[in-house]
Amino acid sequence: MSQPKIVVLGAGYAGLKTVKQLQKKNINAEIILVNKNDYHYESTQLHEVAAGTEPASKITFKVTDVLDSKKVTFIQDTVSLVKKDEKKVVLEKQGELSYDYLVIALGFESETFGIPGVNDFSKPLVNIKTAEECKKHLDETLANYQTTKNDADLSIVVCGAGFTSIEYLGEITNRIPKLASQLGFPQDKVKITCIEAMPTLLPMFSEKLGSYGIDVLKKRGVEFKVGTPIKEIKENTVVYEENGELKEINANTIIWTTGVKGSSVIGESGFSERRGRVMVESDLTVAEHPEIFMIGDVSAVMDNESGRPFPTTAQIALKQGESVADNLEAKLAGRPSEPFSFKPLGTVASIGNNVGIGNVMGKEVKGYIGSIMKKNIINKSLLEVGSTKTLLKKGRFDYYH
Ligand SMILES: Cc1cc2nc3c(=O)[nH]c(=O)nc-3n(C[C@H](O)[C@H](O)[C@H](O)COP(=O)(O)OP(=O)(O)OC[C@H]3O[C@@H](n4cnc5c(N)ncnc54)[C@H](O)[C@@H]3O)c2cc1C
Structure with missing residues (x-):
C-alpha cells in the first residue's frame, strides 16, 4: 500500500516547525515541504x-540545512492555489x-486597508526582498542629499506605530548617526515622522511601559502623530487627517508598516x-476539511479567556x-486529534540594539534587560526552526557586536 x-x-x-517535529517521529508517511x-x-x-543594521545573511538559512533528506522532500516553488475539493495544490512552475x-x-502579506497609492508610493516590510529594498532606498535617498540639498531626501515617514514600526524606528534611529558621518548629510536635518490612526501607542503594554519606549524614540528625534489616519500616499507625500483637516508631509522615504494580513x-x-485568515477548529483543522491544517499567520485561533x-x-x-x-501522528495511527492549547509567554519589542520593552511571564522588563530578553527570545525561536549549528554560524551569541 x-x-x-x-x-x-x-x-x-x-x-518549518511542523516538518522538524514530523521528521523526529517514526511515522509511515511521505513528507513534502514547499x-x-x-x-x-x-x-x-x-x-x-x-x-x-544587519545583513539578510544574519537572519536566513537554507531550508535543507535542517531537513532530514531521507524523510522529507523539499520543493522550491510558489503555491498559487489550493484545490481543496480535489486534494491538490497548484505550484507556479511544477x-x-x-x-x-x-x-x-x-x-x-502587507495590508493596505484599501488606502490609495500605498502599493505604488510606499515600501512594505514583509519579506527579505522588501526589507532589502527598504534599506537600499533609505541609503540611496539619504546619500542623494549631498547633491540635491532637497529636505525631502532627509525626511522619512513610517506609516503605523505597531510593533513592526516601533522596532524599525528603533533600528533606523540607531543607524542614522553612523550614516550621517559616512554619507556626509547633516544629522540634525533628518526628520522622522511616525503616523498612527489609533489614539494610543503600544496598547499591548501598560501605559507606563509604552510611554518609556515612545520617549526613547522621541529623544532620538522621532515625531509621533497619533489619532491621525493616513488617507492617501502620493509620490513622495503622505496625506493624513488631523482634527478633521487633510494635511501632507513630504518625504522621499515612506515605509508602510501599518499591519499585515494572511496570504x-x-x-x-x-x-x-x-x-x-481562517478561523480554525480546536485542533487547527479547517471546518469540513479534517485533512487540512491551517497555521501561523493564515489562521485565527480563539482565545477563550479574552473572547478574541x-x-x-x-x-x-x-x-x-x-x-x-502531534495531530498528524495521531491521525495516521487512527487516534483522535487533540485540541490546541496556548498560553502566551509575553511580548518584548526591541527599540534598537540595546533597549527593549515588554512583558515576560507576567513581569515587565525595559531598557538593557529588555534588550537581552529580546535577544534570548529570538535565539530560542531560531533554535526551534534551525539548530545550535545555525545559532553558532550566525554569531548569535555575540549580542552587542
Ligand atoms: C518586523 C516584524 C517583527 C515581528 N516581531 C515579532 C516578535 O517579536 N514576536 C513574535 O512572536 N512575532 C513577531 N512578528 C510576527 C511574526 O513574524 C509572524 O507572526 C510569523 O512570522 C508568522 O509565521 P508564519 O510561519 O505563519 O509565516 P512566515 O514567517 O511569514 O512564513 C511564511 C513562509 O511561507 C513562504 N511563502 C509565502 N507565500 C508563499 C507561496 N505562495 N508559495 C510558497 N511559499 C510561500 C514565505 O516565503 C515564508 O517562508 C513580527 C513580524 C514582523 C514583520
Whole structure:
C-alpha cells in the first residue's frame, strides 16, 4: 500500500516547525515541504535588514540545512492555489501536487486597508526582498542629499506605530548617526515622522511601559502623530487627517508598516477567511476539511479567556507547528486529534540594539534587560526552526557586536 502523503506549504516558523517535529517521529508517511525560496527567514527580524543594521545573511538559512533528506522532500516553488475539493495544490512552475494531508502555513502579506497609492508610493516590510529594498532606498535617498540639498531626501515617514514600526524606528534611529558621518548629510536635518490612526501607542503594554519606549524614540528625534489616519500616499507625500483637516508631509522615504494580513492564496482558494485568515477548529483543522491544517499567520485561533482571537505571532506559529505534527501522528495511527492549547509567554519589542520593552511571564522588563530578553527570545525561536549549528554560524551569541 502506498504511503499517505503530507504536504506542508511554507517554511516560516509554522511550516518549518511542523516538518522538524514530523521528521523526529517514526511515522509511515511521505513528507513534502514547499517553499517559495530555498531559505527560511526570521520574519521577526526583518526590521533589522530593512534598516540596514544587519545583513539578510544574519537572519536566513537554507531550508535543507535542517531537513532530514531521507524523510522529507523539499520543493522550491510558489503555491498559487489550493484545490481543496480535489486534494491538490497548484505550484507556479511544477504544476499540481496531490496530498492526503495538507498543512497551510503561507504566512503574511502587507495590508493596505484599501488606502490609495500605498502599493505604488510606499515600501512594505514583509519579506527579505522588501526589507532589502527598504534599506537600499533609505541609503540611496539619504546619500542623494549631498547633491540635491532637497529636505525631502532627509525626511522619512513610517506609516503605523505597531510593533513592526516601533522596532524599525528603533533600528533606523540607531543607524542614522553612523550614516550621517559616512554619507556626509547633516544629522540634525533628518526628520522622522511616525503616523498612527489609533489614539494610543503600544496598547499591548501598560501605559507606563509604552510611554518609556515612545520617549526613547522621541529623544532620538522621532515625531509621533497619533489619532491621525493616513488617507492617501502620493509620490513622495503622505496625506493624513488631523482634527478633521487633510494635511501632507513630504518625504522621499515612506515605509508602510501599518499591519499585515494572511496570504492571498487563502482567499483565492475559496476558504472562508477574513483578511487572509481562517478561523480554525480546536485542533487547527479547517471546518469540513479534517485533512487540512491551517497555521501561523493564515489562521485565527480563539482565545477563550479574552473572547478574541490570539494575535498572530511567531510564538503561536511555533506552538501550532508542534501541535499539528502531534495531530498528524495521531491521525495516521487512527487516534483522535487533540485540541490546541496556548498560553502566551509575553511580548518584548526591541527599540534598537540595546533597549527593549515588554512583558515576560507576567513581569515587565525595559531598557538593557529588555534588550537581552529580546535577544534570548529570538535565539530560542531560531533554535526551534534551525539548530545550535545555525545559532553558532550566525554569531548569535555575540549580542552587542
Ligand atoms: C518586523 C516584524 C517583527 C515581528 N516581531 C515579532 C516578535 O517579536 N514576536 C513574535 O512572536 N512575532 C513577531 N512578528 C510576527 C511574526 O513574524 C509572524 O507572526 C510569523 O512570522 C508568522 O509565521 P508564519 O510561519 O505563519 O509565516 P512566515 O514567517 O511569514 O512564513 C511564511 C513562509 O511561507 C513562504 N511563502 C509565502 N507565500 C508563499 C507561496 N505562495 N508559495 C510558497 N511559499 C510561500 C514565505 O516565503 C515564508 O517562508 C513580527 C513580524 C514582523 C514583520
